[in-house]
Amino acid sequence: MNKPHGPIRVCLVGYGYATRTFHAPSIQAVPRLSVELVASSRPEHVRAELPGVAVEADPMRAVVDADIDLVVIATPNDTHFPLAQAALRAGKHVVVDKPMTPSLSEACELSATARTHGRLLSVFHNRRWDSDFLSVRQAMREGLIGEVRHFESRIERFRPQVRDRWRERPGPAAGLWWDIGPHLVDQALALFGWPDTVQANLARQRSGATTEDWAHVVLGFGPTRAILHAGMLAALPGPRFVMHGTRGSMIKAQPDRQEQQLIAGVRPGDPHWGTDPDPLQWRCDDGPTQTRTALSGDQSRFYVELADAIAGNGPNPVEPDEAVRVMAVMEAAVRSAAEGSAVSPRVP
Structure with a gap:
C-alpha cells in the first residue's frame, strides 16, 4: 500500500448532514488529513463553510481525481458501491459511511476490490467511539x-x-x-x-x-x-x-x-x-x-486511527471484514x- 508523503489529501463525496456534522469536523481535527475537494451539487454551501476547497459537481469525476489520496463517501446508500468501487480501482483509499453497501454481495465485492488494488477500505462505524x-x-x-x-x-x-x-x-x-x-x-x-x-x-x-x-x-x-x-x-x-x-x-x-x-x-x-x-x-x-x-467519547479517533493506518503505523479502525459481517x-x-x-x- 502506497504511503502518501505530506498531508493525506481528502475528497468528501456528498455534503449533506452526515458530512457536515460528522465527517468534516472529525477530519479537520486531524492535522495529517487535508480536505482538498468536495463533490456536491450545492457549491455555495461548501464554499461558505470550507472556503478555498475545490468543488466538483460530478461525484464520479471527483473520486478518481489524480490529486486525491483518500475518498470519503457520505451519499445515499444506493450510490456507495459504484463510487467506492471506482475510487478503489483508481488507487484511492476509501471510507464509506454506514451501511457499507445496499447488499451483502456488493460488500463482499468491494472488500475484494480493496484487496486486489492494495488500498485501505474502511466503514464509518463511528459509534464505536461513543x-x-x-x-x-x-x-x-x-x-x-x-x-x-x-x-x-x-x-x-x-x-x-x-x-x-x-x-x-x-x-x-x-x-x-x-x-x-x-x-x-x-x-x-x-x-x-x-x-x-x-x-x-x-x-x-x-x-x-x-x-x-x-x-x-x-x-x-x-x-x-x-x-x-x-x-x-x-x-x-x-x-x-x-x-x-x-x-x-x-x-x-x-x-x-x-x-x-x-x-x-x-x-x-x-x-x-x-x-x-x-x-x-x-x-x-x-x-x-x-x-x-x-x-x-471521541468519534474523531476513527480518523486519527485511519491516518495512522494509511501511513502504515497502525491497524484499520474498521476492517472491511467487520463491516461485511454487519451487512450479513x-x-x-x-x-x-x-x-x-x-x-x-x-x-x-
Missing part, C-alpha cells in the same frame, strides 16, 4: 455484573412527521433499520461476536410512512440475547443500554452527546468534548445501586422479518 458504548464495554470486560445474558441497545427518536428525504423514501437500503441498524449491529458484534440466530420484526408506524420506521431485532449468542431496537415515536425514549447478568444488572440511561455537541459547534479537542454527565449504574449480589462516571446480519434481519421466523445469518 461514551455510552465505551463505558458499557469496559464494564463488561471487567465482569461488573458477571456474564451478560440479557442485553438491550436502543436508539429512539420522536419524529412523528415523515420527511421527504432519501432515507425515508422507498429504495435500496432505505428505512430506519438501514439507517440506525448498522450502529446497533456493529456494537453488538463488537461485544458478543458472531450470532447463532437473528429474529426481526420491522414495521411502518407513522402515518404516511413508505419505509420501515420501527425495528426490533433479537440476536442469539448461545444463552445470551441481544435486543436491538429503533423507533421514531419515542417522546420518552427508553434507556440507551440495559444489561442483566449472572451477578446483577447495569443501565446506561442517556446516550452519547457528541452529535448534539457537533450541531452546537463544539469540535473535537474543545473543552468538554465528548464528556458524558450521565453515569453508569449497576447493582449486583443484592448490594446497593452504584454509579461510576462514564468514559468520554442486516440482511438476515430483513429475511427474518419477511419470513416471520428466526434465521441463521449466512457467514460471509
Whole structure:
C-alpha cells in the first residue's frame, strides 16, 4: 500500500448532514488529513463553510481525481458501491459511511476490490467511539455484573412527521433499520461476536410512512440475547443500554452527546468534548445501586486511527471484514422479518 508523503489529501463525496456534522469536523481535527475537494451539487454551501476547497459537481469525476489520496463517501446508500468501487480501482483509499453497501454481495465485492488494488477500505462505524458504548464495554470486560445474558441497545427518536428525504423514501437500503441498524449491529458484534440466530420484526408506524420506521431485532449468542431496537415515536425514549447478568444488572440511561455537541459547534479537542454527565449504574449480589462516571467519547479517533493506518503505523479502525459481517446480519434481519421466523445469518 502506497504511503502518501505530506498531508493525506481528502475528497468528501456528498455534503449533506452526515458530512457536515460528522465527517468534516472529525477530519479537520486531524492535522495529517487535508480536505482538498468536495463533490456536491450545492457549491455555495461548501464554499461558505470550507472556503478555498475545490468543488466538483460530478461525484464520479471527483473520486478518481489524480490529486486525491483518500475518498470519503457520505451519499445515499444506493450510490456507495459504484463510487467506492471506482475510487478503489483508481488507487484511492476509501471510507464509506454506514451501511457499507445496499447488499451483502456488493460488500463482499468491494472488500475484494480493496484487496486486489492494495488500498485501505474502511466503514464509518463511528459509534464505536461513543461514551455510552465505551463505558458499557469496559464494564463488561471487567465482569461488573458477571456474564451478560440479557442485553438491550436502543436508539429512539420522536419524529412523528415523515420527511421527504432519501432515507425515508422507498429504495435500496432505505428505512430506519438501514439507517440506525448498522450502529446497533456493529456494537453488538463488537461485544458478543458472531450470532447463532437473528429474529426481526420491522414495521411502518407513522402515518404516511413508505419505509420501515420501527425495528426490533433479537440476536442469539448461545444463552445470551441481544435486543436491538429503533423507533421514531419515542417522546420518552427508553434507556440507551440495559444489561442483566449472572451477578446483577447495569443501565446506561442517556446516550452519547457528541452529535448534539457537533450541531452546537463544539469540535473535537474543545473543552468538554465528548464528556458524558450521565453515569453508569449497576447493582449486583443484592448490594446497593452504584454509579461510576462514564468514559468520554471521541468519534474523531476513527480518523486519527485511519491516518495512522494509511501511513502504515497502525491497524484499520474498521476492517472491511467487520463491516461485511454487519451487512450479513442486516440482511438476515430483513429475511427474518419477511419470513416471520428466526434465521441463521449466512457467514460471509
